[in-house]
Amino acid sequence: MKPIRRWKENNHPVNQLRNELGGAFQRFVDDPFFAGSLLNKEGDLYPPLNVEEKPDRYTIELEVPGILSQDIDIMVEGGILTIKGEKQKEETSEDKDRKMHVVERSYGSFQRSLTLADNANTEEIKAECQNGILYIDIPKNPNAETRRIEIKNKDNN
Known part of the structure; x- marks a missing residue:
């Protein structure tokens, strides 16, 4: 049985990739297409x-x-x-009594x-x-x- 390997935060493979790629990785993750929305990181x-x-x-x-x-x-x-x-x-006047359950737009x-x-x-x-x-x-x-x-x-x- 292999021992459980624990990653220190700065040695974790994802963090190593983030450090090696620098801003390119962050821009990829922050890209509106990747996020699946038409919003930028500020929510605009x-x-x-x-x-x-x-x-x-x-x-x-x-x-x-x-x-x-x-x-x-x-x-x-x-x-x-x-x-x-x-x-x-x-919005219409009829919207006052309406309750939204999911808002994705x-x-x-x-x-x-x-x-x-x-x-x-x-x-x-x-x-x-x-x-x-x-x-x-x-x-x-x-x-x-x-x-x-x-x-x-x-x-x-």
Whole structure:
């Protein structure tokens, strides 16, 4: 029969993994998908998104189930795209005598901000909401140029 092995807290395999991976492990555990909810670690709504680049545009898809398009604001300022919204709980006068036994749906406001690429054409951004997904289309500016910067050597010359 093998003896029972006791782990000291700092030598436990999970803690060793946490120490070796550092913040990456914690970010994985704190990720809203891992937690199975649309909440961040502060308990705020944090809808997941996808960002895709195509040759002529960027596409953002943001999950906003149960949020009406009139409760979402999209703004661009200084190369930052900000999406704000609020998922409101519907209540009626009949709700006063009701007792909730399970509450898993989340309500409240959210804000997501993304830095746009320099070649994003902010004047032509379009958005639409369909089946609980907010689609944001950001065309690329075909006139945006990448410029190589020459480095001058001032060392001993």
